[in-house]
Amino acid sequence: xxxxxxxxxxxxxxxxxxxxxxxxxxxxxxxxxxxxxxxxxxxxxxxxxxxxxxxxxxxxxxxxxxxxxxxxxxxxxxxxxxxxxxxxxxxxxxxxxxxxxxxxxxxxxxxxxxxxxxxxxxxxxxxxxxxxxxxxxxxxxxxxxxxxxxxxxxxxxxxxxxxxxxxxxxxxx
Numbered sequence: 001x002x003x004x005x006x007x008x009x010x011x012x013x014x015x016x017x018x019x020x021x022x023x024x025x026x027x028x029x030x031x032x033x034x035x036x037x038x039x040x041x042x043x044x045x046x047x048x049x050x051x052x053x054x055x056x057x058x059x060x061x062x063x064x065x066x067x068x069x070x071x072x073x074x075x076x077x078x079x080x081x082x083x084x085x086x087x088x089x090x091x092x093x094x095x096x097x098x099x100x101x102x103x104x105x106x107x108x109x110x111x112x113x114x115x116x117x118x119x120x121x122x123x124x125x126x127x128x129x130x131x132x133x134x135x136x137x138x139x140x141x142x143x144x145x146x147x148x149x150x151x152x153x154x155x156x157x158x159x160x161x162x163x164x165x166x167x168x169x170x171x172x173x
Contacts, residue, residue: 001135004036005143007033009056009085010029010056013057013081014032014056017060024063026146027146028060028063030143033143034139035055035118035120035121037143038139039113039116042113042129042131048110050087050089051093053078053081053085054094056081057077057078057097058097059074060073060074061075069170071101072098078090079094092110100118120136122149124145125137
């Protein structure tokens, strides 16, 4: 398996937010690229540019809007960057971002593989759908976690303490 360790859209978008993301940039970048690789495996083909843009921004609202309730702010970034890459279907990219934490499956193949790829990475490969353990290990070997799960735990815990009635605002039914 050839692990994709960079993507021109992902790299260009993330470079524009280097200041906002700060020291978390390598952590977020590796998460984005791991998930992009997993989606590629689930699709059986390269991810389309609309998905690459969605990957780049899917969690960016954590930093740009400073909130754990980040889906809308992240989805709004699609429109900011779509023209840079000639992406016309802004609604499709927004849908990928807005639906990537759905608990139930969706009828759209691109959204479903995006959702499953993000879940696979967040679960450290435990919930991997049709991606094999060997494929997960190959991806992680090239794009290590760098404290990604500790980051999730810290941010999630801080939010839950401050918002006990809404501890996971990004989750959708």
